[in-house]
Amino acid sequence: MKSSATVLAAVAGSLLMGGVAVAQEKKVIAVSIPAADHGWTAGVVYHANAAAEEIKAAFPNIEVIVKTSPSASAQVSAIEDIAAGRGMDALVILPHSSEELTSPVKQIKDNGTFITVVDRGLTDPTIQDLYLAGDNIAVGHTTAKFLVDKLGGKGNLVVLRGIPTVIDDERIKGFEDGIKGTDLKILDIQYANWNSDDAFKVMQDFLAKYPQIDAVWANDDDMLLGVLEAMKQSGRTEIKYALGGNGMKEIIEKVMAGDPVTPIETPYPPSMIKTAIYMTAAQFNGQAPIRGTVKLDAPLITQENAKEYYFPESPF
Amino acid sequence: MTNASETTLARPARPGFRIDLRTAAPFIALAVLLVFGALLNPNFVSAANLINVLTRCAFIAIIAVGATFVIAAGGLDLSVGSMAAFIAGSMILVMNSMGSEASVGVIALSMVIALGIGAACGLANGLVTTVGRIEPFIVTLGTMGIFRALVIWLAEGGSIAMKDQELRAVYRPVYFGTVAGIPIPVLVFLAVAAVAAFILYKTRFGRHVLAVGSNEDVARYSGIPVGRVRTLTYVVQGVCVAIAVLVYVPRLGAATPTTGLLWELQAITAVVIGGTALRGGTGRVWGTLCGALILEVVGNIMVLSDLVSEYLIGAVQGAIIIIAMLVQRSMMRRA
Structure with a gap:
C-alpha cells in the first residue's frame, strides 16, 4: 500500500510540476x-x-x-x-x-x-x-439620512422589508439608526419577500390604513416597483418620496430622469x-499587493453620478 | 344561496328549502371574518379597501377555479404558480417582439397566444399523468421545476418587462379599470366561475369529472373515458392559469423569477376551504371563489390591524385558516 501511494504521489507530483511550468x-x-x-x-x-x-x-x-x-x-x-x-x-x-x-x-x-x-x-x-x-447597513443609513434631510427631520414613514435574513436585518438596522433622534416616525413595517406582487398588496394596505404618509422605503428595488404601482392607483399625492435600494437599472433610469418621487438610490451593486x-x-x-478587506460604500446615487451605476445591458 | 347548483354526484342534496350548511359554511366563515375585520379597523370596510382586496384575489380565484376541476377529478396540479410565471414571461416577450405599434390588436393576439400556451402546458401535464400513468403529484412537481426554470432562462435571471410604455398604457385598464364601478378583474373571475359552474354542473363532461373523482373503476365500467376526462381537467386548469395571467400582466407589466411563487399552495388551499375534498368526487366552484377571498381577507386584516408583530403574521394566518376549517367541519356534522 505504502509503496503504491508513494509512486502515485511521485507521478502526481511530476504532473503537477509540469502543470506549474505551463501555468507560468x-x-x-x-x-x-x-x-x-x-x-x-x-x-x-x-x-x-x-x-x-x-x-x-x-x-x-x-x-x-x-x-x-x-x-x-x-x-x-x-x-x-x-x-x-x-x-x-x-x-x-x-x-x-x-x-x-x-x-x-x-x-x-x-x-x-x-x-x-x-x-x-x-x-x-x-x-x-x-x-x-x-455595506448593507449603509444602504439603510444613507437612505434614512436623505429622508431626515429632505423632510426636515419630521414625518410619517412606512417601510417594506424583504425576507428574514442578515441582509434584511442590517438594512433595517441602518435605517432605524439613521432616523434615531429625529421626529421621523415609522408608522408600520411589513415583510414583502423582496417580491413586487407582495409589495403591491402591502402598499395598498398601508394606504388604506394610514391617511397621511410622507415617505415610503422599500429596502429593495423589486419591491419599489410594486409600491409605485399601488401609489399610482390610489391617486394619493401627499407621499413625497418612495425610495428603494440595490441599484436596479429601471430605478437608476428614474434617478437619471430626475423623478421627483424617486430622486435617489442607494447601491448594493x-x-x-x-x-x-x-x-x-x-x-x-503588475506587482500590486492587494491582501486585505475592502468594503464598498453605499453612497447616495443622484442624477449627477447615476451614470456610474447604470448598466443598460445588464438584466438587473 | 340555493344549493341546486352545488350538489355533487356522490351525495345529491335533499330536496326542500333548507339551506345546505355544507355549501354555506365557507360563506359564513367569510362573513365572520368581515365582521372581525370591521371591528379591528374601521378602514377595513371602506369601499376602497374592499375593492382592492376583491381585485387582488382575482389571480388565485381564477387559478383555483381550474384547480377545482383537477381536484374534483381526483388529480392535483402543483405547477400552476410556475406556469403562471412562464405564461406571463412568454406573453410579454411576444408583445415586445411585435414591433412599435401600440394597439388593441397586439394585445388581443398576445392574449390568444397566452391562452394557447396555457392550454398546451395543461395538456402536457394531463398527458404525462394519464398516458404515462404517473402520480400527478410527481408529474406536476416536475413541470413546476421546468416552467420555473424556463422563465428564469427567458429572463436571464432578471425580469421581463413590457418595453413599450404606450402599449402598457393601453393594457393597464384590464387590471386597474372598472365597468359600472366594478373592477374588471372581478368581472373576469365572476365570468370564469359562472362558466366553470355551468360546465361542472350542467354538462356531461362536468358529470364525468365528478364521477371519475368519485370512483375511477366505477366510472370506467360505466363507459366514461377516464383518461380523456382527466387530461381535459388539466387543460381547463392551464386555460384558467392563462386567464389569470391576462389580468396579472397589466398590473406591474413585468414577470420575474419570483412571479407566482407558492400560488399553487394558495390555490389548493382556496379549493379546500371552499368545501371541495382533496380526495376528489366533489367540486364547489362558488365555494372555491369564497376560499380565495378568505385567504386574501386574512392577509389584509393582518396588515390593517396592529395586533400582531410582523414576525408572527404567518402563524396567525395559518391559525385562522385552520380555525375556519374546524368551524366548517362542525357545521357539516350538524347538517
Missing part, C-alpha cells in the same frame, strides 16, 4: 458564483462574464473561467472539479452559504491558490487573502464581483 505562461483565475435565480444574482453573472471578457482582452497572460452553480453542494463540486482539472492560481468566490463552502475553499487555499471572497464571508476569515463586500476580479487580476499583471 498563463495565470488562471477561477470565478465561482451562484447561478442567476433572481435579479441581483443575474447581475452578478452578467458582471462576472463581462469582467472575464475584458480581462482576457486586456491581459493575454490571464485566463478567467466563470462557473455558476445553482446550490451550495453544486458550488463545492464546481470548484473541486476546476482544482482537479486544469488547476487555478486564484479563486474568486461568492459563496452560496458560509458553512458549506468554508472547508472546500480551505483545501484549495492549501494548494497555494490565492483566495478572494466576495459579499458573503466564510466562517473562517483567515482563509481569504482578499475580502470584498458591500452586483458589479462588486467585477471589482473583485479586477483586483485579483492586478497582482498577476
Whole structure:
C-alpha cells in the first residue's frame, strides 16, 4: 500500500510540476458564483462574464473561467472539479452559504491558490487573502439620512422589508439608526419577500390604513416597483418620496430622469464581483499587493453620478 | 344561496328549502371574518379597501377555479404558480417582439397566444399523468421545476418587462379599470366561475369529472373515458392559469423569477376551504371563489390591524385558516 501511494504521489507530483511550468505562461483565475435565480444574482453573472471578457482582452497572460452553480453542494463540486482539472492560481468566490463552502475553499487555499471572497464571508476569515463586500447597513443609513434631510427631520414613514435574513436585518438596522433622534416616525413595517406582487398588496394596505404618509422605503428595488404601482392607483399625492435600494437599472433610469418621487438610490451593486476580479487580476499583471478587506460604500446615487451605476445591458 | 347548483354526484342534496350548511359554511366563515375585520379597523370596510382586496384575489380565484376541476377529478396540479410565471414571461416577450405599434390588436393576439400556451402546458401535464400513468403529484412537481426554470432562462435571471410604455398604457385598464364601478378583474373571475359552474354542473363532461373523482373503476365500467376526462381537467386548469395571467400582466407589466411563487399552495388551499375534498368526487366552484377571498381577507386584516408583530403574521394566518376549517367541519356534522 505504502509503496503504491508513494509512486502515485511521485507521478502526481511530476504532473503537477509540469502543470506549474505551463501555468507560468498563463495565470488562471477561477470565478465561482451562484447561478442567476433572481435579479441581483443575474447581475452578478452578467458582471462576472463581462469582467472575464475584458480581462482576457486586456491581459493575454490571464485566463478567467466563470462557473455558476445553482446550490451550495453544486458550488463545492464546481470548484473541486476546476482544482482537479486544469488547476487555478486564484479563486474568486461568492459563496452560496458560509458553512458549506468554508472547508472546500480551505483545501484549495492549501494548494497555494490565492483566495478572494466576495459579499458573503466564510466562517473562517483567515482563509481569504482578499475580502470584498458591500455595506448593507449603509444602504439603510444613507437612505434614512436623505429622508431626515429632505423632510426636515419630521414625518410619517412606512417601510417594506424583504425576507428574514442578515441582509434584511442590517438594512433595517441602518435605517432605524439613521432616523434615531429625529421626529421621523415609522408608522408600520411589513415583510414583502423582496417580491413586487407582495409589495403591491402591502402598499395598498398601508394606504388604506394610514391617511397621511410622507415617505415610503422599500429596502429593495423589486419591491419599489410594486409600491409605485399601488401609489399610482390610489391617486394619493401627499407621499413625497418612495425610495428603494440595490441599484436596479429601471430605478437608476428614474434617478437619471430626475423623478421627483424617486430622486435617489442607494447601491448594493452586483458589479462588486467585477471589482473583485479586477483586483485579483492586478497582482498577476503588475506587482500590486492587494491582501486585505475592502468594503464598498453605499453612497447616495443622484442624477449627477447615476451614470456610474447604470448598466443598460445588464438584466438587473 | 340555493344549493341546486352545488350538489355533487356522490351525495345529491335533499330536496326542500333548507339551506345546505355544507355549501354555506365557507360563506359564513367569510362573513365572520368581515365582521372581525370591521371591528379591528374601521378602514377595513371602506369601499376602497374592499375593492382592492376583491381585485387582488382575482389571480388565485381564477387559478383555483381550474384547480377545482383537477381536484374534483381526483388529480392535483402543483405547477400552476410556475406556469403562471412562464405564461406571463412568454406573453410579454411576444408583445415586445411585435414591433412599435401600440394597439388593441397586439394585445388581443398576445392574449390568444397566452391562452394557447396555457392550454398546451395543461395538456402536457394531463398527458404525462394519464398516458404515462404517473402520480400527478410527481408529474406536476416536475413541470413546476421546468416552467420555473424556463422563465428564469427567458429572463436571464432578471425580469421581463413590457418595453413599450404606450402599449402598457393601453393594457393597464384590464387590471386597474372598472365597468359600472366594478373592477374588471372581478368581472373576469365572476365570468370564469359562472362558466366553470355551468360546465361542472350542467354538462356531461362536468358529470364525468365528478364521477371519475368519485370512483375511477366505477366510472370506467360505466363507459366514461377516464383518461380523456382527466387530461381535459388539466387543460381547463392551464386555460384558467392563462386567464389569470391576462389580468396579472397589466398590473406591474413585468414577470420575474419570483412571479407566482407558492400560488399553487394558495390555490389548493382556496379549493379546500371552499368545501371541495382533496380526495376528489366533489367540486364547489362558488365555494372555491369564497376560499380565495378568505385567504386574501386574512392577509389584509393582518396588515390593517396592529395586533400582531410582523414576525408572527404567518402563524396567525395559518391559525385562522385552520380555525375556519374546524368551524366548517362542525357545521357539516350538524347538517
